[in-house]
Amino acid sequence: MKAFRSLFSALLAASQVAAMPPSRFAKQHILSASSKARPFGIGHFSEWSRATKKAFLVDWQAGKASEWIIVQGNEGGDLDSMTAALTWAYHLAHATENSTHPVKAIALLQTASHALDLRPENKLALDNSQMTPDHQDLLTMDELPEDPETLSRKLTGIILVDHAEPLRKWSHAKIVSIIDHHKDRGTAPDAKPRIFETVASCTTLVARQMLDELENLDQEYHMPHELLELILSAIAIDSGGLTSDKTTAADIETSKRVLARSAWSKKNVMEVMEDLDDELSDAQKDIDRLGLRDLLRRDWKGDLIDTPSPSTPTVSLGFASIPYSMDSQVLKTNFAELFDWFAVHAAWTAEVSVDISICLNKYKKHHKNGEKEKIREIVLTVRDDVRIDQDQADSLFKTVKEALENNNEGIELVPWHRADELSARQMVWTHKSGAGRKVIRPIVEEAVMKWD
Structure with a gap:
């Protein structure tokens, strides 16, 4: 473990430069006899991903988007x-390539390409899997050649993974399958496969289903080691190296099955997963260099929400999750003042056309006795320049504020210590519950859906 951490420290330092060397694990199978590392993006998985991206764009240009999932x-x-x-x-x-009905499928990352590296753990995992450093082999939202509302009508369909229901802009697409580890919201009851199961990582469910189907084929297709290592990385970081309270038997057994096919097959699964978790978790924390705007967009989720209001039938709602206190975020602005936090936040929410925004902050407070206390914050803002006027914005702010303060989840919200400095339609609370986005979001969405 110590040796691994030492090597990882060197790797993490090297990640600050443009040409990042492979990880220790990657070195075991990508170094040549002359000990010179091969460049990124030449592995089988990267080549397949890039070729698939090209084929999709070529077919779209030729009017054949309907052939794709x-x-x-x-x-x-x-x-x-x-x-x-x-x-x-x-x-x-690959499972259908020799069948009478081969499937054309491509993965879409619903973030912009320039935002992918805001998650250092993603960059590290992709580098370890020999993907291109500039993400030429991945299809991202800003590379879609057509608006999702238009494209969704043309596709064979979409498949949701780690996602219980599609965003509004994809609502016209047929939902072929759903594999998720969140709450079943009843979307697409006829989808096949349709898997909802509580596990630490959705990748566990996907990998298990993949292996089950793969092992039932007359002839197995090639499974690149880069993909297997990416799968193990995703499960490791979500399950705390298979040791967190969220870890299930399915996470452990699937990891063992994936490991058995990987270049690390002779290693102990717990040791591999613990090392991966250490490596990726350390990278995940390496975001001190990010400014406020990048922190806001780094983990941003949002969608349109229906309301009963005839004048405003939909409202745009956005959520940011930030691992810093409000006080620390203020210091990351150019002027290091509270007004600048809201100026930067307003510029971002204007860019993404959001009416109501919720920022969920979490951090650890250090006490003099050496103890650490987990603190969470909720920042609520409502704009009046997107879909709603000032009176509507005032009403919507009041509705959501009351819903949060009078929640039925046992969350005791306390006004932030600088709450008296806030302007209209701005509020910040602190709380010590473990409630994150999965708890707060339904409270806010339900309030918006009842707002008139």
Whole structure:
């Protein structure tokens, strides 16, 4: 473990430069006899991904988008969502390539290409899997040649992974399959496969289904080691190296099955997963260099929400998750003042056309006795320049504010210590519950859906 961490420290330092060397694990199988590392983007998985991206764009240009299925995760773009989409797209294409009805499938990362590296753990995992450093082999939202609302009508369909229901802009697409580890919202009851199961990582469910189907084929297709290692990475970071409270028997057993096919097959699964978790978790924390705007968009999720209001039938709602306190975020602005936080936030929410925004902050407070206390914050803002006027914005702010303060989840919200400095339609609370986005988002969405 110590040796691994030492090597990882060197790797993490090297990640600050343009040409990042492979990880220790990658070195075991990508170094030549002369000990010179091969460049990124020449592995089988990268080549397949790039070729698939080209084929999709060529077919779109030729008016053949209807032949394709898009596999998509959620718009947060974490390692689990990205890996699940890439894995299932690879499986679909290869499992059917010798059949009478081969499937054309491509993974779509619902983030912009320039935002992918805002998650250092994603960059590290992709580098370890020999993907191109500039993401030429990945299809991202800003590279779609057509608006999703238009494209969704043309596709064979979409497949949701790590995502219980599609964003509004994809609502016209047929949902072919759903594989998710969140709450079943009843979307697409006829989808096949349709898998909802509580596990630490959605990639666990995708990999298990993939292996089950792969092992039932008359002849197995080639499974690149780069993809297997990416799968293990996603499961490792979501399960705390298979040791967190979220870890299930399915996470452990699937990891063993994947490991057995990988270049690390002779290693102990717990040791591999612990090392991967250490490596990726350290990278995940390496975001001090990010400014406020990047922190806001780094883990951003949002969609249109229906309301009963005839004048405003839909409202755009966005959520950011930030691992810093409000006080620390203020210091990251140019003027290091509270007004500048809201100026930067306003510029970002204007860019993405959001009416109501929720920022969920979490951090650890250090006490003099050496103890650490986990603190969370909720920042609520409502704009009046997108879909709603000032009176509507005031009403919507009041509705959501009351819903949060009077929640039925046992969350005791306390006004932030500088709450008296906030302007109209701005509020910040602190709380010590473990409630994150999965708890807060339904409260806000339900309030918006009842707002008139």
